[in-house]
Amino acid sequence: MLSLRENISQTAVPSLKAHPKRSSLHHSATAPPPHPEPTAIAKLILKTDNSETITRNLHTLTNWTPHLVHTVLKRLWNHGPKALQFFNILDTHPFYAHSATGFDHAIDIAARLRDYKTVWALVARMRSRKLGPSPKTFAIIAERYVSSGKADKAVKVFLSMHEHGCSQNLNSFNAFLDVLCKSKRAEMAYKLFNIFRGRFRADTVSYNIIANGFCLKKQTPRALEVLKEMVERGLVPTLTTYNIMLKGYFRAGQIEEAWGFFLQMKRRKVGIDVVTYTTVVHGLGVVGEVEKARKVFDEMIGAGVLPSVATFNALIQVLCKKDNVENAIIVFEEMLRKGYTPNVTTYNVVIRGLCHAGNMDRAIEYMDKMKDDNCKPIVQTYNVVIRYYCDDGEIEKALAMFERMTGGSCLPNLDTYNILISVMFVRKRSDDLLVAGKLLIEMVDRGFLPRKFTFNQVLNGLLLTGNQGFAKEILSLQSRCGRLPRHFRL
DNA sequence: GCCGGCCCAC
Structure with a gap:
């Protein structure tokens, strides 16, 4: 079968040039439609400067789906201008119409470019096509405003949602609080929370978000106060609530409290789950309590809680950082034997561990091994390897890895x-x-x-x-x- | 995953 590039650049384009409309119809009527391959599409967009050429090629493809659009946008994520060009060209496609999530992605990209004019133009276009905007859209916009230091602007966006035809409800309120909390604006979130909690009927999730916000700032006493207030108002803490506090203690370096809290959770009716165990394994490991972390890991199976890939990742990372890469790799192998499929994070952790131990060649081997598990190195993977090459003074190798990443359909990011x-x-x-x-x-x-x-x-x-x-x-x-x-x- | 666990750098 022909690759997409051959398909579109050699067959479709010349014939389209001669008979634009007819040939595309002709194409879909006789030959089976080409199988659009996201990598090839992204590559074509990246290497073609002429926008009309891209337009012809994209319009020739007839079987666009929201999923394919999403995949291509993801590939172009670290080239915002090209990603938006792709979105706009496809927006004029004779048969394909963008989905709501397609618009959300485009809005996210434009906001990341700080091109707010485009952001609001897209919102308007979305609205005129009756595709939204949805609470999700506004969460995206708010998040970008907050992360570029415009928290006040984000608040305005939330308060003006209804003017853009999007109703405010508890979900959008919670999503918005979460945006503020995740960008370390817990105090601001809490103020808004107090103003609006009556109107939106704040629930356990709202309180969990605020408590987590204070935990992220290592203010566990504040988090506890918020939760106390929640209980006084008659809401019942969930397991998630407890997991948030547990993680908060570890993050704040209150290891004794964390351990005591964990023991208490075990005694309580709420019980503990795989997230609890993962939190403890990671938390103990980070402060160097490797043996204790391992014990907890072994204990969970006996307690009838199966470790997840994330639990393995936590243990592997901990061993890499506080013990020895070789022991980490033993756990990695054990994980495979038990039938788990490692994910990108697993590989990134192992690769970082190997790099850190000065074992660059083996790190590269693991990079090559990733495809066995159906995952590909992502930009973070390349960054780790490039960084360690640079630290070792192996600048040529770092540049070679940079070439490899750009050639392999992975775009570099700011880092x-x-x-x-x-x-x-x-x-x-x-x-x-x-x-x-x-x-x-x-x-x-x-x-x-x-x-x-x-x-x-x-x-x-x-x-x-x-x-x-x-x-x-x-x-x-x-x-x-x-x-x-x-x-x-x- | 409407909130919670695993990758994070100088």
Whole structure:
């Protein structure tokens, strides 16, 4: 069978050029429709500059589904402008109409680019097509506002939801509180909670979210107060409530309290589950209590609670960090023998462990092994390996891994660029500075905003090595990004 | 997964 690329670039495009409408109908009527392959589609979009060519190719494919769109968007996630281009082109497809979740993804991408004009245009388009916006849409927008430091804007968004044709209810209220809490705004969330808890009839979930918010800030006493208030108002804590507090104690470094709380939970009627055990295994391991963590792990099976992949991941990570990679790999093998399928996290943990132990080659072996379990290295996987190569001074290998990732349909993210750019200064070679400059341009192109520090580092390097011309180019890029120091003149 | 466990970096 032909690959999609061959299919669309050699067969479909030329014939479409000759008879646009007819040939696409003709195509779907006689030949079986091409099997759209998300990787090939993403690659085509990435390497094609001409937007009309992309349009022709995308419109030629007739069997678009929301799932396929979602997969392609995920692949283009770290190239926001291209992802939006893809979404917009498909939006003009003669037969395909975007789904509500498709719009949500596009809105998420635009918001991440801080392109709020596009965000609200998409919201309006969504509404005019009667696809929403839904509470989920607003949770996405609020989350992006909060994470770019505009918490007040996020609050306004929530309060104005109904003006966009989306009713506020307990679910959207809880989702919104969660957004604030997850970005460490527990105090703000709690204020809003107190204002609106009557109107939305706040439930156990609302309280759990707030308590978790304080736990994330290591304020376990505040979390407890909130829960006490919950009980006084007649709501009953759930197992999730207890698991949140348990995790909170570990996070705050209150290990004694955590352990005591765990023992109490075992005695209570609410019982404990696999999440409880995973929390304890991880929490104990992180503070170096490896033996105790192992004991808890062994104990759970006896208690009739089966470990999940996450439980194994917790133990493996703990062994990597506080014991020895070899012991971690023994557990990894044991997990396989028991019939569990490792996930990306399992691999990432093992790979990090091997890198940390200086065993880069074996780390790469595990990267190759991932496909046996139907998973692929993700950007975090590559970042780990690239980072350790950089730390070892193996810059060529780091760059080779960068090539491998871009060739293998995995787009670099902000971390990848930061790691690579900063390592381009250690060898003091002028060639490396050119690479740094190139990477800087590429990352901006893909919608990432470099720090001021990064711009200055690259600029200084280029100026010192006599690359005035290139430096000027970077400088104008920096001004377009709004990252120039105050009072700076071009 | 409407809230809770496992990847996180300098």
